Amino acid sequence: MEALPGLSLTEDVSNTTALHTAANQGYIEVVNLLLESGSGVAAIAKSNGKTALHSAARNGHLEVIKALLEKEPGVATRIDKKGQTALHMAVKGQNLEVVEELMMADPSLVNMVDTKGNTALHIASRKGREQIVRKLLSHDETDTKAVNKSGETAFDTAEKTGNPNIATILQEHGVQSAKAMKPQVTSTARELKQTVSDIKHEVHYQLEHTRQTRKRVQGIAKRLNKMHGEGLNNAINSTTVVAVLIATVAFAGIFTVPGQYVTDPTNIPDGYSLGEANIAPKISFIIFFIFDSIALFISLAVVVVQTSVVVIESKAKKQMMAIINKLMWLACVLISVSFLALAFVVVGDHEKWLAIGVTIIGTTIMATTLGTMCYWVIRHRIEAKKMRSIRRMSMPSKSRSWTMSVMSDSEILNNEFKKMYAI
Numbered sequence: 001m002e003a004l005p006g007l008s009l010t011e012d013v014s015n016t017t018a019l020h021t022a023a024n025q026g027y028i029e030v031v032n033l034l035l036e037s038g039s040g041v042a043a044i045a046k047s048n049g050k051t052a053l054h055s056a057a058r059n060g061h062l063e064v065i066k067a068l069l070e071k072e073p074g075v076a077t078r079i080d081k082k083g084q085t086a087l088h089m090a091v092k093g094q095n096l097e098v099v100e101e102l103m104m105a106d107p108s109l110v111n112m113v114d115t116k117g118n119t120a121l122h123i124a125s126r127k128g129r130e131q132i133v134r135k136l137l138s139h140d141e142t143d144t145k146a147v148n149k150s151g152e153t154a155f156d157t158a159e160k161t162g163n164p165n166i167a168t169i170l171q172e173h174g175v176q177s178a179k180a181m182k183p184q185v186t187s188t189a190r191e192l193k194q195t196v197s198d199i200k201h202e203v204h205y206q207l208e209h210t211r212q213t214r215k216r217v218q219g220i221a222k223r224l225n226k227m228h229g230e231g232l233n234n235a236i237n238s239t240t241v242v243a244v245l246i247a248t249v250a251f252a253g254i255f256t257v258p259g260q261y262v263t264d265p266t267n268i269p270d271g272y273s274l275g276e277a278n279i280a281p282k283i284s285f286i287i288f289f290i291f292d293s294i295a296l297f298i299s300l301a302v303v304v305v306q307t308s309v310v311v312i313e314s315k316a317k318k319q320m321m322a323i324i325n326k327l328m329w330l331a332c333v334l335i336s337v338s339f340l341a342l343a344f345v346v347v348g349d350h351e352k353w354l355a356i357g358v359t360i361i362g363t364t365i366m367a368t369t370l371g372t373m374c375y376w377v378i379r380h381r382i383e384a385k386k387m388r389s390i391r392r393m394s395m396p397s398k399s400r401s402w403t404m405s406v407m408s409d410s411e412i413l414n415n416e417f418k419k420m421y422a423i
Contacts, residue, residue, distance in 0.1 A: 023052035026061035042072035049080030060095030077201035083114035117148035250296035295334035
């Protein structure tokens with residue numbers, strides 16, 4: 001987990017995470033460890049819609065439930081594909097403390113219905129859980145007149161499933177059969193109230209989920225900025241080394257020209273002076289001398305800037321690096337031309353084809369390299385400009401939903417996450 005914290009979010013074919021398994025088995029230490037990686041993992045549901053809280057509630061793991069609710073309170077109202085909450089799952093078991101914990105977390109859970117219209121009281125009555133039925137009936141907000149889609153109250157369900165003790169308890173608390181009850185003229189209002197309650201819980205969950213998602217996105221953005229900063233620093237350090245190397249080579253090249261020098265004072269050829277290189281008048285040497293000198297001074301200028309200027313802000317650092325990079329490109333081109341010019345001097349007129357061949361090879365390599373780098377630079381700038389336009393368009397639209405806003409941030413983040421780029 002320390003080496004790969006993202007493992008806590010991995011899922012199998014049924015969308016089951018490690019947290020689901022740990023919660024199902026009641027491994028509280030493992031659950032706490034997984035929750036430390038981020039509260040969002042508690043909200044992940046399996047393919048059947050069940051969260052880790054559903055699994056823990058069904059198996060009566062009280063400490064696991066407390067840990068999950070403390071980290072992700074909104075998960076209490078999550079429903080699975082059958083419309084059942086964690087309380088529906090808890091009343092199927094026999095752990096009364098789990099039921100109490102869930103009811104304290106959100107009292108409205110007691111009246112939430114599944115896809116068949118069953119409340120927690122219906123489920124507990126069908127399963128024959130006497131203590132849980134008593135606990136539900138002692139809750140002031142419990143709707144004892146709730147009728148499911150089969151037209152049954154909890155009393156009808158208890159009788160239908162052969163639980164006479166449960167039926168007696170329900171009857172003592174005034175729970176009647178649906179047939180004995182008067183027509184529910186307020187059924188529409190009750191359904192509307194339930195719908196509003198469901199919408200409220202769903203909105204609450206969406207807002208909480210959005211907050212957690214935004215928090216994760218911001219965390220990823222910080223890590224990306226750190227990676228960008230480290231990459232820029234590495235590029236700056238590498239550029240300094242390369243600049244020193246080019247300056248060294250260019251400086252040494254002037255004093256190691258082939259063909260020797262005019263050293264005999266008694267035998268100085270016409271047009272030459274003492275100490276002058278024998279190849280000085282040749283056009284190839286003149287090209288070498290000029291280009292090598294320019295490369296030398298460009299490299300020295302880069303070294304002076306790199307060792308003198310301290311840049312803290314990331315944007316300014318990128319701008320400086322972009323300028324220095326172009327200067328280094330120019331220095332590399334100049335030193336390459338110097339080498340090729342001197343190659344014609346070294347091989348002489350009889351072997352000029354060797355120099356021509358080296359020139360073709362060198363030109364092809366440099367042109368391909370610089371062409372590719374120019375393509376990367378242009379592409380990166382176009383994409384950066386596009387992302388800035390997207391941000392400007394999305395910022396003023398306050399009427400958009402939180403979810404849409406977070407999705408936009410996520411998309412932008414994914415687009416900005418590149419393993420490498422050129423500046």
